[in-house]
Amino acid sequence: MKLIASCVRHGAPVRLCVSALAVFAAFPVLAQSQAQGTLEEVVVTATRVAVPVTDVIADVSIIDRTALDQVGQGSLRDVLAQQPGIQLSSTGGYRSATGVYLRGASASQSIVLIDGVRVGSATLGSVAFENMPLDRIERIEILRGAASALYGPDAVGGVIQIFTREPEDGLHLSASVGAGSDGLRQAGAAIRGRDGALGYSVGVSKENAAGISAINNPAADSYNPDADSFEVASVDVKLTAQLSAAHALALSVLHSDMDYQFDGYAYPSPLNLTAATTDAWTRPTLNNVSLKWDAQWQPNWKSSLLLGQSDDKSVSDYYRMRDGAFDANSKFNTRRTQATWQNDISVGADVLTFLLETRTEKVDSSTNFTVKQRDIKSAMLSYALNRPRWNALAVLRHDDNSQFGGFDNWALSGGYRLSTNWRAVASMGTSFQAPSFNQLYYPNVGYYAGNPALTPQRNRASELGLKYLQGSLTAGASLYYNEIEGFIDPAKNSQSDLAVLRGVTLSLQNQVGDTRYAVSYDYADPRTKPGNARLVRVARNVLNFNVNHRLGTVSVFGELKLSSDRVDNALVYGGPRDVLAGYSLLNVGATWKINKDLSLLARINNLTDANYVLTNGYAMPGRNAFVSLSWAI
Template sequence: MYRGLPAQTCALLPNILLLAGLCTQPAQSWASPSREFEPLVVTATRTLQAQSLAPVRVELVDASELQRMHAQTLADALENVPGLQLREIHGKSGHELLLQGLSGDQVLVLINGQPLATSTGSTVDLDQYALAEVERIEIVKGASSAHYGSAAMGGVVNVITRDVSDGLSLGARFEGGSRPGQNPGGEDAEASARSFQVQVEGGTPALRMRLAADQINDDGFKLHPQDWAQPGDRSRRQQYAAELNWQAAPALSVQLNHNRYQEDDESRYEYYAAPAYIDQRRTEDIERIRSSVDAGYVWQHAGALSVSALDERYSSHSVSHSQAAVVTDRRAHIDQQQWSVQWDAPRWKKQLLSIGIEQRHESLRQQSNGQSELQGAGEVRRRGDDVFVQNHIKLGQHSILAGLRAQDDSDFGGHVAPKLAWRWGRAWHQDGQIHLRASFGGGYRVPNLKERHYLFDHSALGYQVVGNPALQPESSSSWQLGVTAQRPGLELHANVFRNDVEDLIQTDLDNAQVLNGVALYSYANIARARTQGLETSARWRFTPLWSLQLAYTYTDAQDLNAGRSLTRRPRHMARMGLDWDAPLDLQVSLRGRYQSDERVDADSTTRSPSWATVDLKLNHALDNRLSVFAGIENLFDRQRDFSSANDFGPLYGRYVYLGLDWRWRVESS
């Protein structure tokens, strides 16, 4: 079963669909019997289907990979995905992602199909979501699906939580680690990072509940114990989640979710004011409260109806100190509410038709030292209304996904974006298959509230970024053409992509003004930009115990107006994975990452150097309940040169850790 639906319900009601990732009977996915156990995905079309048969390619980080990599946060889970670039959020402790050369503002991050709050109105901080409940993560690159609107120009990352099981299950996980030579306390064996995870779930087939908690404490790191400056921030992250699944009737399912995230950070750095350096410190307290409800009803001959609603409130309180004096006391509040209704028609002549409507409300409040930082207002709001229609048609070896999304924004009016995808597949070379995919999607993103109204003040670091109310929406044309060849134990994939963007929103580095020694930047629209390139990957299980994964991505990202490359987009990225299922229930895994040099700023040829890192991961099952794991991240200790402001290589050096994982389950009678 999927998302907690009883097996007998799936068998009787083959078209169940819930917007937040509630799943359907696999037969409705057009999967052939030979693919019964193939991974099933939902993000491409919001209807469940075999991964290889999705008309839009879906990349998957599954439960096995999450367990092998000991991933704690969404950033950990995504760092090995081919073609995906993680980079630090400027001025904050956290990471954003880029897909196909498009930034985190242009990538939609979802939890069970519903958007995750951005960090202070800008981009999703991937470190601010823990993984205790997560089953898998699905990634769709490009603007190929009509189901996703504004903020999905670059693609979609959809985090799918696990089904809540009946009976009774308990789980706990602990990890402790150290950064030799850079622990804040100066001891090589100091436990400078600690994490704990606990879960309890169970119930009856009709009513089930889960409670989960994550806590991640990191003392950060120093280059020298006696230094005031601490390049790696101290942080404490906590996440608490509750989920209730109710099978109210054979045709009606209801799911309630509540998630509370809290974070405390401390940054320490030095600012040079002649003739000496002055100690600076910034603390930030973050809270995210997220509640959602999803319900699905299925008529045996009239299709399926799903309804969802989301309320999310994100707040941060940051205080900047210069020596002992408080310089800035800033508070920000971001609220978002969204509801949606989707109807999936019954299958008719090999067609699956989906029609839906969505409405969302967003608001931003920002104060510094008691005064609003939003230009001319104490609070800014916006509303969006979307209607989408999408039809999935299967014609022999061909499948076509055609859609249209119309959206109306309270500030920018209406826009219509077409979507079209095609897949062809056939048997290939003794039990193998080959799939061709092509897609076109019109992307569209309205400027977020921060880009238009917010003052991002880092005067202590010598700059400010000022919102620009005159910004216009971005639009894009996304083209994808790919081929996948599969045989038992082997998969080869290649994809050519191109994104033509108009009015791309970037920080305007060319027209900075200097006032009292502080550089004032603003956001600006770049009239024309283009990202294009090639993604390739290979997976090969060359013996029953060994498997190898290799991937290479080439990206050319250009500001066509200025005739130069866009900043912070490396041309070359590579990923490597090697797994060995050793004797005595031991798993050994290596993960390698390479990134070429990248342009640092628009008005010079300065480049950040290339880098490569390797991680070693070990897992050993002591029995069917208890396992021990260990790892070394950044095995060869490749770290940036902190004396260079133009080096954006790895922030953290070598990290060594050890942990325990315990699971216990009682089946329902």
């Protein structure tokens, strides 16, 4: 009921709810039905088991390899920026520290998984999206909404799961080279195959650029007008073995190494350097290893045992610009180890899932944190009920945190088919999030200090939605309301009584003849209580529109984003928050299938040369171009 009451109390959400119904009423007119000639797509992240996308209750998006191939020189953040419910922050340039705000939740309030293993920094609480090699990703699934009952602490805004490249039958070779503005160079190669019971996928990629200046505001104390370059290299390996009809093993390894310049200086600085005299580098490294054993013990009982380890390393080095003399360095490294045992038991069309999980987060840093490790032990039970007209999912979970004790979470969701094309969905549930190590123990440096008195944030979320499917047309509308008790303001590192995340997401995808298009609109208005202050870096209104049209062997595409203004922390710490202007961003491009093995990609990003920022004081690239040639057999 709080969800409905929120619409009544706030003018904009009411209008949007009415608009959502009007848009849905028009969908049958828009639907020019087209037979679906491919197998039904499945989603794993929404329930932890493979479910046809047409039966998913939750609000999910899927990004496949075809969409990723069109990105060119873009990074993972550029892909995520086009998705419903997602907004970003960036500390400048093509590759730099990126925050993902899912449904208005802060950058630390979403979970990221790579092949089922949780990744990210336990000190910052966020994930180095800029260090994830796009070329080595097979598929991305985005689950929007509170999901701690399914995935444990921190899933306040949702879950982003990344699947690396898979083996394929036969032998497949591929390679690509590309070049673009600001000295950008890109290359990659891969080999994939399967011979009998054994499969393999091995790939490498490298990218570098002269870049642009990360900070564009001379008033910022870290301003330095020099161009900030970057270089990133990655390798991934996946080996699979079908030991028998009932048992399979998969080993996945992903390594990514990056160096990028940024504008800043050491604090303290032994050489008494300023931002103008410092050459500053961050060297993030991602190591992700997992071993998975899938077993079919009985016709109705299967299990998976996942062992994983993820290293998120962030080392910063500071040099004197004029002669390269070393000044100082810092490191904030996180190692996560994880063991997950999941059992799925079919009961007719229903599925009972039981899960046990243990995870350790260990910090190795130049800052001497009071506590450097936490352990989380978890148990989860879920039941997915499936009937011809309706389905439901009930989840119970207990997490025992070595720092903060035990927490229970639950979720209940259901979907009902109103007709052949229409489906109503609803969900509610709880989540919690423990403070990060930085939030708890970071030393007082004059502008930020840890607060060991912080306690875990607890939240209760609810959601209503409609889904429409006819032929190739799919559409969805979601209205969500999420109350976070004891919200930790990331700017002030203080705990407010409450934060309320509320909003509406509308989305539509369709293919008519040779034209495929997708459009989404988000209204988000996250605020703290009782002061009613807007949360930083989240725009109230965001529209995304993507279109792709095939002309024989050539496909042309366009990507348009319209965003309203946001608030952000002031350049001068402690001052009133600044308003970041709204912006429009247009990208265009084309792909040409030269022959069955060779294809050419060309794209222009920020065609109108818009001057915009995602984080106060930090620059984003102006108009830039990229061309690449890809070969695959």
